[in-house]
Amino acid sequence: MKKLLVLSIVSLVFxxxxxxxxxxxxxxxxxxxxxxxxxHAVKTLALNNGKKWDVDQTMKENxxxxxxxxxxxxxxxxxxxxxxxxxxxxxxxxSDSTQTIAANCKMEQKKDExxxxxxxxxxxxxxxxxxxxxxxxxxxxxxxxxKTYTQYFDHTLSK
Numbered sequence: 001m002k003k004l005l006v007l008s009i010v011s012l013v014f015x016x017x018x019x020x021x022x023x024x025x026x027x028x029x030x031x032x033x034x035x036x037x038x039x040h041a042v043k044t045l046a047l048n049n050g051k052k053w054d055v056d057q058t059m060k061e062n063x064x065x066x067x068x069x070x071x072x073x074x075x076x077x078x079x080x081x082x083x084x085x086x087x088x089x090x091x092x093x094x095s096d097s098t099q100t101i102a103a104n105c106k107m108e109q110k111k112d113e114x115x116x117x118x119x120x121x122x123x124x125x126x127x128x129x130x131x132x133x134x135x136x137x138x139x140x141x142x143x144x145x146x147k148t149y150t151q152y153f154d155h156t157l158s159k
Contacts, residue, residue, distance in 0.1 A: 052154040
């Protein structure tokens with residue numbers, strides 16, 4: 001399971017650029033990209049028989065680390081003291097934290113599929129934070145990813 005998850009993450013990172021082109025050709029041209037993304041997310045996001053999925057200590061610690069650094073970044077943005085290094089630090093924490101979660105993964109299939117939706121968003125955010133033109137979108141996507149995480153996993157993140 002761990003090897004499969006790690007392999008999935010690595011594959012996701014390397015083929016992400018190529019997947020978009022094939023993805024667009026695969027679907028009806030009358031369907032917007034946002035509608036398609038929502039449809040795919042709905043297929044993989046699932047509660048545990050109507051309840052949120054439990055989380056282990058590794059997931060809690062690493063999701064807390066991402067959230068904490070994001071809160072620090074938002075404070076710096078508000079005070080107009082944010083630097084490119086601050087975005088880089090958040091990117092690294094996201095990358096390191098998701099790798100740690102993946103390396104220690106012992107999730108059952110439905111829980112794993114649900115977390116992969118969040119994981120995909122987190123990995124995309126980590127990459128986008130490295131590009132000054134994508135930073136605003138990345139922070140919005142991170143807000144969405146953390147909200148999705150708390151909707152499906154039994155873990156409250158501090159604000």
